[in-house]
Amino acid sequence: MNPEAAAQASLVVLTVPFPAQVGILKSIRGSLEGSILIDTTVPLAATLGGKLTRVLGVWQGSAAEQARELTPAATPVLAAFHNLSGIALQDLSATLDCDILICGDDAAAKQRLFPLVKLIAGLRPVDAGGLEIARIVEGLTALLISVNRRNRVAHSGIRITGLGSAP
């Protein structure tokens, strides 16, 4: 089912827990020709029984770079949406307030994603750099989980200042 769905999509968004990332990618990589892969995976230690506020070391540097390794070379891989609460995103009555840091090595693919992010009120796409920067962006999610806990909130997010344009 996933390979058939991926074959029909020009943008494939990977939203499975870290332990499932490799298996899903192996199952769909034959269907990704002509698509852009958007990886949202945060390698949280909690997915393997560890702490929610820790990220696991990934040999490639990040979950996104692991995805790059398992994806056909011609398929651009972007890392995005790591710092946005999935619960808030699914709640159509929620007010979203978050920058979407986008990492990737294909400028044209990033330009495809920017307008889609802007379609969602309260979100601003920010080009955060190459795919290797994803290791930092993924880690920020553990920071946000810690901030949520310490401040008794559910959906803290990230805003980058100094970009010269209003969110």
Ligand SMILES: NC(=O)c1ccc[n+]([C@@H]2O[C@H](COP(=O)([O-])OP(=O)(O)OC[C@H]3O[C@@H](n4cnc5c(N)ncnc54)[C@H](OP(=O)(O)O)[C@@H]3O)[C@@H](O)[C@H]2O)c1
């Ligand atoms: N939740 C957030 O706020 C948030 C924010 C930023 C990034 N992320 C990242 O987004 C990804 C998904 O997070 P989530 O909170 O949505 O996770 P989740 O609810 O635990 O899982 C999402 C979906 O992944 C599928 N799945 C789970 N285990 C699987 C397995 N072993 N094999 C195949 N598919 C499996 C399931 O699909 P089916 O129901 O079809 O089985 C499930 O509904 C994670 O990598 C997470 O780090 C999450």
